Amino acid sequence: MQKIIDQWPFFLGRQRSFVVFLIVVFFLLPGCTSFMITPMVSPVVKNLNRQADLELVCDGVPAYLLLLDSMLVSKPNNVTLLLHGTQAYTAYASLMPECGRPERAAVLGQRAKEYGLRLIGRQKSLAGAERLPLAGFSEALQSVGPGEVDKLFWGGYGWATWIGLSKGAPAAVVDLPKVEQLMLRVLALDETFYHGGAHLFLGIYYGSRPVMLGGRPEVSREHFERALVLGDRRFIPTLVAYAEYYARQTFDRELYVRLLNEALAFDLALAPDLTLPNVLAKRRAKKLLAQVEDVF
Template sequence: MFAAFCLTGCSIRQTAVNQMADALAKSGDTFARDDDPELIKAAAPFSLKLMESLLADVPEHEGLLSATAGGFTQYAFAFVQQEADELEDTDLAAAQAMRLRAKHLYLRARDYGLRGLDVRHHGFGAALNQDPARAVAQATKEDVPFLYWTAAAWSAAISLAKDDPALIGDLPKTEALIDRAAALDEAWDAGTLHTFLISYEMARNGGAGDPAERSRRHFERAVTLSGGQMAAPYVSYAEAVPLQRQQPAEFRRLLEQARAIDPDAQPSTRLANLVAQRRARWLLGRMDELFLNP
């Protein structure tokens, strides 16, 4: 009877853990609708650590792995890397320390994404190391969130690792992941894949044609898929092309378009728009430094 009681207790606990994991896996929707980025900045670390704690009990919970990969990626970009960029002009050492922290957070996110892909496809990570193209070929449309968050986090870490040749050497893996995601479901999450590819195309090795033209096509598709209600495509394209080509008027026009979007018009993307608009304002305030003839 005691053994049966213990088994029942363990079963109840496991059920409770699974239910909490299910709830946390969906908590990003609540965060995404919030109108106070500073509140989310303060709350996110506790939520992320709780996710990690639950993953110790349910290590193969796909929803929780995806949410944790996405959560760390978004937190690192919105609240660590962006703040490092803003701090650089006044405190270079602090900015460098924050970028190092952002890199570590991105790699943490990448590892959760890879774990999720391994759960869905046994041995995926090892296969990716051996032959990226062949590894991603087994992915299906249901894998797109894992493919995206893994590629986004990994690419962001690489962008902050100019002194890490081993990490830079992982670029073919990130490219295989994001290209497979786009091939499977290019419209996923209202054009998020295209928004990522806006900047990626400008750095892609061996791409066909003019990288700025490829970037422009992704920008236009991202705007179409988002109904023009997302600020991120405008900010990404402004930094990717007009900034690099020293076109201040176009740069300003795109960022003003990003700022003009009403975050409340689409509550499910309110936080993402507020974060992107913050970057737009910061970039507009630096035009004298970014352009020879602003």
């Protein structure tokens, strides 16, 4: 499950610049926060994925997280801030092993879940989603319209981040079917959202488990193929996940090698707005390709 989350890291900016920004924020009146969200936070988020320097990401993210936490104290129900907070904590939690601090991942994952559930809970019928029975949760999702897709998708990923870092704890794993339902609802409303991200999630979800434990390899393949189409084969995490969670699970060596080689050959300049996730996916592809003789 941890690998489901690993496909979604993104970048913020230089740490020193954000520390200066934070000092300015602390001297502003709480009522001014709403005026800062779009002109000062959103442009940062817009350019997160364009960064290729992983060390800079690891050093810079904490200041951005502190900024978001501080702004959410004064605007706890602001949807834009909750979106950015969920995305940031989800990404940074899954980046911790790459940053050399794997022990921090679980703490960050807890915050990703907190913001994710608050985001989902902005839809009144889904308030207290964690406590709702699965049947009631699924029924409530049917009343959610297309305008809420971003909340469902990112809220689901924040929740899934915590589950993925729970190391199989029953209290966490029991929530997975709810995340599945969230992603299925995203597909029903807008399957194109975030490069077919719900298809990618479900491809991994159905492909990562043995058939006897609920795995559905052919359904997994269909989701991966659809995600590749929707992402125009430019979102490289899809290629790598397809290899790792379908081709390897079904012992399809030819597909495994072909997908990974396609990922490694991809020109990053063709998708500059996806530089960081694609760089990280290429790193993963290289490692997986080196294991081919051990796997098959």
